[in-house]
Amino acid sequence: MSARRPMLIVALAVASFALAGCSAPDQTSDADRPQIVVTTNILGDVVGEIVGDEAEVITLMRANADPHSFEISAQEAALLGDADLIVSNGLGLEEGLQQHLDRAADAGAPQLVAGDAVEALPYASGDAAGTPDPHFWTDPGTMLDVVDAVEQAASDIDGVDAARLAEHAAGYRSELETLDAEMTEAFAAIPQGHRALVTNHHVFGYLADRYDFRVVGAAIPGGTTLAAPSAADLQELSDAITEAGVPTIFAESSQPDRLVQVLxxxxxxxxxxxxxxxxxxxxxxxxxxTYLEMMRANTARISEGLTK
Known part of the structure; x- marks a missing residue:
């Protein structure tokens, strides 16, 4: 029995050494990798798919939050100054975060504003008519431009393998092209007279432009969820809905649907x-x-809702 104990001790020592050897890279990997801080969770998912393991991606916006109004802690704000790259949506979306982004820019932090990489559409109606619409992600074709911009910006970061980055980006472009084809096919089945969208606020301008929908209106008149509709706004929209004859109107998951129910x-x-x-x-x-899951779920719900 005593002869076996040294062998057991040696075996345990070898196993412990092996486990320590396996865990050591995980303990230091985040510290060694470049750090990309992303404002919204939609962009956070997309950036993560593009960069893979080439960088640590930190997303500031929590799940189910409102990008117009979410705020961050002082600790999270400090991450912006230390980032190798900051990726934001831009076009006025991150209203509660803009001061921190401006401060980081003044300090020289590298930034990519995704809205600067796309052909921004103006709001077609409401209080924000004529100003840039920041909701470009509702069109997967426009998101291809974002992928190109993220790949370029990330490739400039020291320590990022450009070849592996290009491979990840190409794979995600293929995913977006497949999504676009699926959405085109699904929306083609909606009768032309029902191809109209009403939501809490103006968010589907890019989707409407790509897939031939009409945006009848929104319960909140401006481009931000921080606005509030007047009785006259609701009456005007009610008249438009009655005239359009749409079978379904849509409420956003990040906000209560009380306004749409009232409407x-x-x-x-x-x-x-x-x-x-x-x-x-x-x-x-x-x-x-994920972004792809979100778009597929919305496509199914819009298609079903407008073909009733």
């Missing part, structure tokens, strides 16, 4: 209210954990 009641029409994932990804298991 349905005010219009005095038989209209369904369907929830969409529009400005935020969800927590795991809630239906929109």
């Amino acid at each position: 349905a009641s005010e219009a005095d029409i038989d209209v369904n209210v369907e929830e969409l994932f529009t400005e935020s990804l969800t927590a795991p298991g809630e239906g929109a954990e």
Whole structure:
């Protein structure tokens, strides 16, 4: 029995050494890798798919949050100054975060504003008419431009393998092209008279432009969820919905649908209210954990809602 104990001790020592050898890279990998800080969780998911293991991606916006109004802690704000790259949406979306982004820019932090990489569309109506619409992610074709911009910006970071980055980016472009084809096919089945969208606020301009929808209106008149509709706004939109004859109007998952329910009641029409994932990804298991999952869920709900 005593002869076996030294062998057991040696075996345990070897196993412990092996485990320590396996865990050591994990303990230092995040410290060694470049750090990319992303404002919104939609962009955070996309950036993560593009860079893979080439960088640590930190997303500031929580699941189910409102990108117009979410705020960050002092500790999170400090991450911006230390980042190898900051990726933001831009075009006025991150209203509660802009001061921190401006401060980081003044300090010389490298930044990529995704909205600067796309052909921005103006809001077509409402209080924000004529100003740039920041909701470009509702068009997967426009997101291809974002992939190009992220790949270029990330390739300039020291320590990033450009070849591996290019491989990840090419794979994600293929995913976006497949998504675009799926959405085109699904929306083609919607009758032309029903190809109209009403939501809490103006968010589907890019989707409408790409897939031939009409944006009838929004319960919140401006481009931001921080605005509030007046009685006249609701009445005007009610009249437009009645005239358009849409079978379904849509509420955003990041906000209560009370306004849309009130609108349905005010219009005095038989209209369904369907929830969409529009400005935020969800927590795991809630239906929109990734950008691709979010877009597929919305496509199915819009198609079903407007073909009733």
